Amino acid sequence: MIAGKYAEMFRLGVRNMWGYRLRSFLTVLGISVGIAAVIAMVALGQGAQEELLAQYGRLGIRNIIVSSVKPSDEDQGSAGQTSWVARYGLTRRDYRQIRATVRSAVSVLPVHTHADRIWEGSRSVDARIHGVLPEQMRLFRLDVVRGRPLTAMDNIRLNQVCVVRPGLLRALHYYGPALGHHLQVGDEYYEIVGVLREEEFTGLTRKALNADPRSLELYAPYETVIKRHGTMSFVRKSGSFQATDVELHQIVVETDDQENVLTTARMIERILQSFHRRRDYEMIVPLEFLAQRRKTQEVFNRFLLLIAGISLLVGGIGIANIMLASITERTREIGIRRAMGAKKRHILAQFLTETVTLAGVGGVFGYVLGVLVFSPLLEMWTEWTTIVPSWAVPLAIGISFLVGVLAGIWPATRAARTDPIHALHYE
């Protein structure tokens, strides 16, 4: 019965909105823009969030990545190294020490990256072959789409196999069947056993994975690379040879728990400090980056919310304004209804229903506007990703309901308090 009454009031509300089409349209538009702004801002925040996760989550928030870096010249000088070979970076001793002493490490993985010329027939390209343990592929989700990943057995048997990025084959103009084909790295041949997903790394991820900016990646068993190519790399640079001797390019540590990441990082730092006289390594802790970026993001999100809130406020004031005008215009109707037996709360409910209906329609349009127009536009202008989360639907409904009630309560109360006698004679 009561519900039926509100259904009727709703119908009446819709009727009145239709009766004052232009005015209702403008009101709905005001709310729509507010809701659309909220949706777009939420989508922007969500997009940034997901992007953060995609970026740092890819590196794994439980992981610590230590990379060798070439020390600056003064450092080299002070080390008294005048040889033509640049020798620096992480060593197998570091690796063994970390492995032996860091209890919170679930796995410790060495990486040796050999830079060389890679041949396919008569075509060649300068690229890098990463000698990795199979766990490395799992840890960084370097998944093969065809063939098989590297295995522990490959490592033990020193199999000359590799998995490649499709980009490398393209760079070599090789378009034949990849699996079973051989590539020549320096003087050694590697059989392609797996093809990686097409993927391009940027920013921190590229740096942390020591990935090629051209996406020319080649992964082979760690032991094989060390045995076949040694630790020396020769790079031709503007006519002169430069030789570098780096034992390990990276040591990747996976910790057992997110809680232990920072203490583990400190522990590793201490070990490395005791072994290295120069700062020829660098540590990347994705969790730290994530935490930092999240804090920035949080401030940004609040700012976005403020903007959205202001546009909602404007929309709400619009509704209140329109309702006040409407109530003045319909004073006589209020008087008639009161004479016919409407109680104050009936009048209140009627006008409140109208504002909530207006706001609700605004909410629906606002959602559509936000998803179909505002978010894509924002994405175009800012070049940030926007993702409309599924909870945006209840959010839009909830907010528009709230705005409807808040904007309607005062005009509706005024309507309910109108003296029926004066209302009846109102011209």
Place this chain on the structure above:
Amino acid sequence: MALIEIEGVHKYYGEGANALHVLKGLRLSFPEGQYVAITGASGSGKSTLMNILGCLDRPTSGDYRLGGRDVSSLSDDRLSEIRNREIGFVFQAFHLIPQLSVLENVEVPLFYDDVPRARRRERASRVLEQVGLSERLEHRPAQLSGGERQRCAIARALVNDPRLLLADEPTGNLDSKTGEEILRLVEELHASGRTVVMVTHDPKVAARAQRRVRLHDGEVVEDTASPGSGEGGAS
């Protein structure tokens, strides 16, 4: 038994020394089924009396008993219920709701009495048939002639089957021919047993009532019954 009994009713507008004394201790009693015309110049207090009789306003002091029940001190909600169930209003300016159809306008009182939709429809169509508007159910008030609008308003006043019909200058906005039609309709309703109280300034209209009450300056100055009406007269 008297349907309406007012005793020592005073009405002031405003407060203190500037207060306007509009009704000065009225004492009236209308038996059930009577047809009463209230006349008086503007400012005589007849509108205020109508508002009090219609439970739209409360007397400042004094008693008003409607159907034996004291309504002078009831809450706003209770008064709304009484207006809804016991009183039917007919106004000079018709007072139909412009955005509703004829049928919906007549349904309004039933809506506030929580009558289900289907029964509302049925009862509203029935009274509209009674006033001869069956052909106009879906029209908007603006599409009707003055006479039709007033008939629609009368249908609305009747739909809750009230005991008291209050008509405030029902023919004031109509030409004499349609006014005559409306008066006949009112008289028919009276003939079927309803109590009718009508405010008018037109002596010819007042003459058709069983009883005429004339107000002047908030007091009853004349209260006469037509010959042959049997009841009424000074009480």
